[in-house]
Amino acid sequence: MKIAVVSVGQTPTEIIERLSRELPKIFPDTTSQVIGEVLSLPEHALDKKRRQYNSTLILNELQRFATHHLNFNRILGVTNVDIFASGLSYVFGEAYLAGKSGLISLWRLRPQFYGEEPDTGALQLRTQKEAIHEIGHTLGLQHCNKNYCVMHFSNSIFDVDKKQKLFCDQCYLNASIAISNMG
Ligand SMILES: [Zn+2]
Ligand SMILES: [Zn+2]
Structure with a gap:
């Protein structure tokens, strides 16, 4: 699997560079690369009342970006x-x-x-766990009931800290099969 890591709006370089280096240690037959281009945050995704961005609308932009970068299997924003x-x-x-x-x-994810x-x-560490979790979803993996598995649902930062950055055996098997089916 070829993963592209892309910043949506400015993010700390050392965080995404490190993340990109860690991902191939978790997923079999995987390479990862940071894309130099920074995607701008879509203005229409900002909910001014909530002062939050709608993640689904950003995800749609990423999906559009992915269709122009066919040399990657997965894009992580x-x-x-x-x-x-x-x-x-x-x-x-x-x-x-499975997208x-x-x-x-x-x-x-910041302690502050x-x-x-x-x-x-x-x-x-938290960034890596959440990135692995979301890439796991793109491989068709659903939430896992084992609380140590990276595919366990995180309701709060306590859940994020409690789980490992690794898949349980079953989720790892499912991820491996999905990756090998990419051809
Ligand atoms: Zn999830
Ligand atoms: Zn699992």
Whole structure:
């Protein structure tokens, strides 16, 4: 699988570079690359009252971007802004199930959001977990009931911290099959 990591709006370079280096360690037969071009945040995705961006509308932009970059199997967007999805007060990320693109937000992964000291290591680990989770969805994986598995649903930052950045055996098998079927 060839993954492209792309920034949607400005994000810290060291976070996405590190993320891109870590992804091939998790997924079999996978390479990852950061795309230099920064996608702009679609203005129509901003909900001014909520002061949040609609993640589904950003995801649609990513999907459009993906169709112009056929040399990649998956596009992962990373944004700094707070995002929400229909019916949810916020999300850490969103992806098309068995689609080509996923999106994660760093906004609620930062310790500072919870009134804690900045911690780049913690931010990087959380970013990796959420990115792996969303790419897992693009491989057709659904939520896993094992709370240590990276495909476990994260309701809060506590759930993010509790799970590993690894798949359980069953999810890893499913991810491997999906990747090998990409040909
Ligand atoms: Zn999920
Ligand atoms: Zn699992």
